[in-house]
Amino acid sequence: MRFFTATVLGLLAPSLCAATNITTPSRLDLPSGFKPPQVFKNTNLVRNTNLEKSYVRETINVVVENVDKQPQNDYYIPFPAEVFDRVGGFEVRDKKAPEKGRFDVDYTEAVSSDGNQYFVVHLPEPLDPKSQITLGISYSVLSSLSPLPATIGQADKQYLTYSFSAYMPSAYTTVTQKTKLKFPSTNVPDYTTTDGLKSGSDPERKGVTYTYGPYDTANVAPGTEHQITVRYEFTKPVITVNLLERDLEVSHWGGNLATEERYWLRNNGSQLTKQFSRVEWTFSNYQQAPTSAVRELTYPLLPGSVDPYFIDDIGNVSTSRYRPSVGRSAGSLELKPRYPIFGGWNYSFRIGWNNDLASFLRRAAGVDSDSYVLKAPLIEGPKMAEGIQYERVIVRVVLPEGAHNVRFEIIEGTNSNGLPGVNHIHAHLSSLKTYMDTLGRTTLTLEVDSLTDEARDSQFVVTYDHSMFDALRKPFTIFVGLFTVFVAAWGIGKIDVSIKKR
Amino acid sequence: MSLNEVWEAASATPFIPLIGKDSQFSVGFNLLLLALVTATLFVLNQSLLGIVSLGFPAALAFGFGAVFMICAVGVYV
Numbered sequence: 001m002r003f004f005t006a007t008v009l010g011l012l013a014p015s016l017c018a019a020t021n022i023t024t025p026s027r028l029d030l031p032s033g034f035k036p037p038q039v040f041k042n043t044n045l046v047r048n049t050n051l052e053k054s055y056v057r058e059t060i061n062v063v064v065e066n067v068d069k070q071p072q073n074d075y076y077i078p079f080p081a082e083v084f085d086r087v088g089g090f091e092v093r094d095k096k097a098p099e100k101g102r103f104d105v106d107y108t109e110a111v112s113s114d115g116n117q118y119f120v121v122h123l124p125e126p127l128d129p130k131s132q133i134t135l136g137i138s139y140s141v142l143s144s145l146s147p148l149p150a151t152i153g154q155a156d157k158q159y160l161t162y163s164f165s166a167y168m169p170s171a172y173t174t175v176t177q178k179t180k181l182k183f184p185s186t187n188v189p190d191y192t193t194t195d196g197l198k199s200g201s202d203p204e205r206k207g208v209t210y211t212y213g214p215y216d217t218a219n220v221a222p223g224t225e226h227q228i229t230v231r232y233e234f235t236k237p238v239i240t241v242n243l244l245e246r247d248l249e250v251s252h253w254g255g256n257l258a259t260e261e262r263y264w265l266r267n268n269g270s271q272l273t274k275q276f277s278r279v280e281w282t283f284s285n286y287q288q289a290p291t292s293a294v295r296e297l298t299y300p301l302l303p304g305s306v307d308p309y310f311i312d313d314i315g316n317v318s319t320s321r322y323r324p325s326v327g328r329s330a331g332s333l334e335l336k337p338r339y340p341i342f343g344g345w346n347y348s349f350r351i352g353w354n355n356d357l358a359s360f361l362r363r364a365a366g367v368d369s370d371s372y373v374l375k376a377p378l379i380e381g382p383k384m385a386e387g388i389q390y391e392r393v394i395v396r397v398v399l400p401e402g403a404h405n406v407r408f409e410i411i412e413g414t415n416s417n418g419l420p421g422v423n424h425i426h427a428h429l430s431s432l433k434t435y436m437d438t439l440g441r442t443t444l445t446l447e448v449d450s451l452t453d454e455a456r457d458s459q460f461v462v463t464y465d466h467s468m469f470d471a472l473r474k475p476f477t478i479f480v481g482l483f484t485v486f487v488a489a490w491g492i493g494k495i496d497v498s499i500k501k502r
Numbered sequence: 503m504s505l506n507e508v509w510e511a512a513s514a515t516p517f518i519p520l521i522g523k524d525s526q527f528s529v530g531f532n533l534l535l536l537a538l539v540t541a542t543l544f545v546l547n548q549s550l551l552g553i554v555s556l557g558f559p560a561a562l563a564f565g566f567g568a569v570f571m572i573c574a575v576g577v578y579v
Contacts, residue, residue: 251578251579253519253520253569253570253579255517255522256523258578357517358517359516362515362517364511365512369515372517373505373508407505408505409504409505435577436569436579437579462505474569475569476565478561478565479561480561482537482560482561483557483561486544486553486561489545490550490553
C-alpha cells in the first residue's frame with residue numbers, strides 16, 4: 001500500500017479558528033507552441049473502453065520505450081482541452097508492479113497552438129535509453145455519451161452514441177495499437193467499419209466486445225485521428241450528479257458520526273417526445289420493464305447505520321424503505337424519488353443517517369491521548385448497475401470544536417480507488433458555527449471534480465488533536481453564562497431601591 | 503508513519519464516549535432537573551453562600567445537562 005499524506009494545518013490556535021489554509025492544486029503552464037519531446041515510443045498499446053455504465057471507463061496498457069540517449073522520466077498524455085476537465089480518477093501505475101502505487105501526475109493548462117492539455121506522468125525512476133516500462137493508465141470520461149435519438153417515447157428503448165479516434169491520441173509514435181470496446185448488450189445497431197486501416201474485417205465482433213485493430217501505426221504521425229462512432233442500446237438512466245455535498249459530523253459528546261448528503265441529480269438520457277403519461281408509467285412500472293428513467297436508487301449503508309431520512313425540496317419523501325443491517329452485513333436504503341426522473345429531468349434531495357462513533361474514531365496513542373484518528377468513506381453514494389457520474393463532490397468533515405493539528409490522507413490500494421491523486425484534491429480548513437458553538441467547529445473540506453461511482457469504496461483518514469479543555473468548552477460556556485446570571489441576580493438583589501430617608 | 507498505520511496501531515483504543523447514546527436522555531434529564539431544583543432554591547434564598555452552595559452546582563448541572571439533552575434529542579453537538 002502506498003499512502004499520500006497531506007498536512008493541512010500545523011496548529012489551529014483557538015483564536016485562529018476561522019483561519020484557513022487552502023491547498024489549491026496547481027496546473028503547469030506550458031509555453032505556446034509546446035510539443036512534448038519525442039523521447040518515448042509506444043511499442044504496443046491496448047485500450048479497453050468499457051461502455052457498460054453511463055460513463056466511459058478506459059483502461060490503457062502501453063509498453064513505453066525510451067528512444068532518447070538520456071534517461072527520461074516525464075511521459076505526456078494529451079487530451080483535447082474540452083475533454084480534459086471531464087476526465088476523472090486519472091491514474092497511472094506500473095502494470096507489472098501495481099502494488100508500488102500510483103505515479104505522480106501533473107496537470108497542465110491548455111497549449112494554445114494545438115488546444116491540447118496534458119497529464120504529465122512522472123516515472124518514479126528515470127527510464128534508461130532503450131529500456132521499456134508497461135504503464136497501466138485508467139480514467140473515466142464523464143458526459144461523453146450522447147443519446148440518439150435525442151427524444152424518445154416513454155416506453156421506448158434508449159440508444160447512446162460514443163465517438164472516439166481509432167488511433168489513440170498520444171504524444172508519441174505508437175507501433176501497434178488496438179481498441180477493445182465492451183458494450184452493455186449485443187444490441188449495437190450502428191458502428192463505424194474502417195476501410196484500409198488493417199487487413200480483414202474491422203471491427204472484429206465477439207459477443208458484447210468489438211475490437212478495432214490491431215493497427216500498424218509506426219508511420220502514422222502522433223495526434224492523427226480516425227473518427228469511429230458507435231451507437232448502442234442503453235435503456236437505463238444516465239444518472240449525473242451535478243453536485244454532491246457530503247457532510248460527516250463528528251460528535252465526541254454524542255458519540256456519533258452524523259452523515260448527510262445533498263444531491264443535485266439529473267438524467268442525461270433521451271428526453272421525452274410527448275408529455276409524461278402517469279398511466280403508461282404505472283403500467284410499465286408494474287411490469288418492471290426496462291426504462292430510461294430513474295425509478296429507484298439503492299443506497300447500501302454501513303453496518304450500524306440508524307435514523308435514516310430522505311428529504312427533498314417539498315419535505316419528507318415517504319416512498320423510501322430502509323432495510324437495516326443484520327450483524328456485519330450492510331443495510332440498504334431504497335430511495336424512490338417523488339417522480340420518475342426521465343431524460344433532462346432534475347431532482348434534488350438530501351439523505352442522512354447516524355453511526356456510532358466508536359466504529360470510525362480511535363485514540364491515536366493510548367487511552368489518555370488527546371490525539372484522535374478518524375477513518376471513514378470519502379464517498380458512498382447509491383450503487384446502481386448503470387453507474388453514476390459526479391461532476392463535483394464536496395466532502396466536509398466537521399470535527400469537534402477546538403480540534404487542531406489536522407492532517408488527512410486518502411487511502412490507496414493496489415487497484416484504482418477512482419480518485420485523482422491527493423495533489424489534485426482541493427483541501428482547506430475552515431470553521432463552522434452551529435448549535436452550542438462558541439468558536440465554531442474545525443471543518444476539513446475536500447473538493448473533487450469529475451468522479452464516478454468507481455470511487456465508492458475510497459476511504460480517508462484524518463488525525464487531529466482535541467484536549468480536555470476543548471471538550472469542556474461547551475458545558476463550561478453554558479455554566480459561565482448561567483452562573484453569571486445567578487451572580488447578577490444576587491448583586492441586583494442587594495441594591496437597595498427602597499424609598500426612605502437617607 | 504502513514505496515517506493509516508496510525509489508525510491500525512490504535513485498534514486497541516476505540517473512542518468511548520463519556521455517556522453512551524442510550525443513557526444520554528436520562529443523564530441529561532436528571533442533570534436538568536437537578537439544575538431546576540437548585541436554581542429554584544437559590545432564587546428563594548439569594549445569598550453569597552447560596553451562590554456557592556446552590557448557584558454553582560445549578561449552573562454546572564445545567565451546563566452538562568443541556569449538552570447531553572441536546573444530544574439525546576438527535577442534535578449531536
